[in-house]
Amino acid sequence: MTTKTEDFASFLAERFPDAGCTLNFHNAYECVCAVLLSAQTNDMSVNKVTPALFSAYPNPTALAQAKQEDIEKIIASLGLYRNKAKNLIALGKACVEKHGGEVPLVFEDLVLLPGVGVKTANVSLMELSSRPAYAVDTHVARVSKRLGFAKEGDDPLIIEKKLEKKFPKEMWIDLHHRTIAFGRAICHAQKPECEKCRLHEHCAYFKKTSSTKGR
Ligand code: SF4
Structure with missing residues (x-):
């Protein structure tokens, strides 16, 4: 590690020693759904809708049979809720059709589920099986670019690879x-x-x- 990476890691360890996942879930199915719902939405907002969602649809089989408008009603307070409702139902169907009604816990299978990109798969597997990853969300991307760990135009996948190196x-x-x-x-993002x-x-x-302020 360099002086910069060591300073970064030790500052974060000192200030945020107990930082962890702030999404609420009780099993793999709930974890993947919660992470999927958290895209462009804060975790607290997700935690407000998931109890009703998981109570009405407690597993992929139930989700696969859901009506889009019913899911939309439950998650309407979240950004992109129409798209997320569509993806949740498609995810339930894919789990039923390809994985015996379970959420697969293998990265290569998980990443192919509807609405589950690399970030969702990484974050879910980190929580469910401690699979190591430096998954990149909007905060990780911003901090990495400001500190020069990544370049301005880098996408999340490239940033993740750079951080993991x-x-x-x-x-x-x-x-x-x-x-x-x-x-x-x-x-x-605004006024750090x-x-x-x-x-x-x-x-x-x-x-x-x-230097701009000093002018
Ligand atoms: S923008 Fe400010 S808060 Fe963020 S890493 Fe740089 S000095 Fe620290």
Whole structure:
């Protein structure tokens, strides 16, 4: 590791030692659905709708038989709810047709389910089987770009590969959770609270914005 990656990891470990998944779920099915619903939506909003969703549709078989408008009513407070409702039903059907009514816990199978991209598969398997990954959401992407771990135009898959090269595998899961906590609490999209951050010397964004302010 470099001075920059070591400083980053130790700052995050100090500030967010207990950061973890903030989605509520009780099994693999609920986990995958909750992660799918969390795209472009915060976890607290997802946690508000999932109890009713899982109570009405407790497994993939029930979900496969759901009517789109009924799911939409339950998840209407979430962004992209129409698309998510469609994907949930398609996911239920795919689990019934291809995986005996269960959510598959193999990355290669999971990633092929409707609405489940690499991020959803990575995050789900991290939670369900501790499969190491430095999964990239909007917070991880923003922080990585500001600190120069990734370039502005990099997509989440490229960012993930770059992060996984820079940090040891045993740190990936903790770093994933801690980077999200850092992005939520300090390194916000708008007006990051840089005065609470110890990474100024490594941060291209900070250097750029503080030199602009000084003009
Ligand atoms: S210095 Fe500011 S912009 Fe840079 S990583 Fe820290 S909080 Fe984020």
